[in-house]
Amino acid sequence: MEAGLSGELDIRADFPILAREIGGRPIVYLDSASTSQKPEVVIAAIDNYYRCHNANIHRGVYTLAQEATELFEGARERIAAFMGAETATTIFTRNATEAINLVAYAWGRGNVGPGDTVLLTQMEHHSNIVAWQILAEEVGAQLRYLEVGDDGLLSLDQLDAELSTGRVKLAAFTHISNVLGTINPVAEIAARVRAAGAVSLVDGSQGVPALAVDVAAIGADFYVWTGHKALGPTGIGVLHGRREILESMRPFLAGGDMISTVDWEHSTWNELPWKFEAGTSMIAEAVGLGAAIDYLAEIGMDRVRAHELDLTGYALGRLTEVDGLRLIGPPGADLRGGVISFEIEGIHPHDIAELANRDNVCIRAGHHCAMPLMRRLGVPATARASFGPYSMPADVDALVDTLKRGCEVFGL
Ligand SMILES: Cc1ncc(COP(=O)(O)O)c(C=O)c1O
Structure with a gap:
């Protein structure tokens, strides 16, 4: 992660589930738009x-x-x-x-x-x-x-x-x-x-x-x-x-x-x-x-927003490293919450999510309960990564790595 990015807010330790491993490896939870994880206090x-x-x-x-x-x-x-x-x-x-x-x-x-x-x-x-x-x-x-x-x-x-x-x-x-x-x-x-x-x-x-x-x-x-x-x-x-x-x-x-x-x-x-x-x-x-x-x-929503803004900007930048990946939605992080939908040419979104799951990277694929919007976008589905206040640049790195590996599997 580059200096000045979102490292300041590191609250992962407050979320017991984020310490869980599956198959001996940590989970990378990037589906907070579906539901957030819960801190110990809750x-x-x-x-x-x-x-x-x-x-x-x-x-x-x-x-x-x-x-x-x-x-x-x-x-x-x-x-x-x-x-x-x-x-x-x-x-x-x-x-x-x-x-x-x-x-x-x-x-x-x-x-x-x-x-x-x-x-x-x-x-x-x-x-x-x-x-x-x-x-x-x-x-x-x-x-x-x-x-x-x-x-x-x-x-x-x-x-x-x-x-x-x-x-x-x-x-x-x-x-x-x-x-x-x-x-x-x-x-x-x-x-x-x-x-x-x-x-x-x-x-x-x-x-x-x-x-x-x-x-x-x-x-x-x-x-x-x-x-x-x-x-x-x-x-x-x-x-x-x-x-x-x-x-x-x-x-x-x-x-x-x-x-x-x-x-x-x-x-x-x-x-x-x-x-x-x-x-x-x-x-x-x-x-x-x-x-x-x-x-x-107690954290302060301004800090939550600043953290997710940094993280979203970082993710929008890093995702461009993946060949054939098309980002959907406003170009700048400042116009967005921590939600990033994307497609990869030649791989169905469900396959993207399935491949990511092999690396314990939890992203969602589908119409996201927005079928009319899918029609407007001219796609049947998208893959989507989304952040919570506990998400970190390392989660983005893991996503980018798994997507690059996925492209190799598909010979892209
Ligand atoms: C924008 C938006 N509205 C409404 C909902 C529905 O939330 P719930 O199923 O908790 O009622 C969701 C859940 O995904 C959502 O993202």
Whole structure:
């Protein structure tokens, strides 16, 4: 590694799984865009919760139940503060997908009608497409897509043109593309959408793990993300919403916890955020996500970003050493999160991933839950390497080595 590159942040020792070997050799984990690895503090927080504090939350008067409630609600408070959001408008869901569905059902059904437009982009994950397709079919609305340029970027002129029709009710767009790595100017897009009288939703699934995100500064009406990509456990996601919109919405799922009163015929709803949290919550997962956020806050997201920016720049440079490799997405690291999709002429992406696995290099190949984007790019699939804050230049070196060996195997 060259001097001045990302060596400053070396937190690998905090992640027990990174010490694991397979076949007597270390693993090189380059699939953090799918899910991140978990630091010891997160594993310990979940373990400690079950060993020492487990009880159902909110209703119990006994000490254990109070402790569990405090741990759960305390995690929410710290997560909201980390995100620059209000605690009451920070709602726990199972994942980002469920958060988007919550908005599509509880807001969409009441606010989108025949002839209205739901505006998406060609770089969305299926999570931020399919729920809107079902809504549009049901209510007679149309879907429109902002195009992805050959540089992997969206056009704000096209956004303005779409908004000028006056038909856009909602614009939903990703903060960082899980395929291209593109960082979208979400505050600027949200401001334009708002000025046009429409509602905005940002899919922050790749944004929260990689950038210092301030939900209030971004100014979108909804901002969703998923815990397991941000060093937290699976089974928990977050929806931040604008208070007046959340208050105007009907509940999404119905049952215990989300009610204030229940009579034979009718019920009334609990206050925010519990109105949208039906049934027993993912208590241990919230505790684990709280620990993940504390860990990231202690490092500082600016440092995480600086580290991944350096690493991405280093990787973009080194990957050009591989014959026939074509990088997909914006040319500069500064326009990207730590996600690098690529193709190698003459080798199918699945074969690339399979060959890499022989060297314990974990990369992903496929459509990455973005089939419309694959169509736009004119490829059936890509190979993808993605970084977390624990990724190091040595991981990139191992990737480049395995790709070079793969090219030899294929006689390229
Ligand atoms: C950009 C983006 N949005 C949404 C999701 C869905 O996340 P989850 O499956 O945790 O809901 C992903 C996961 O890959 C993603 O990368």
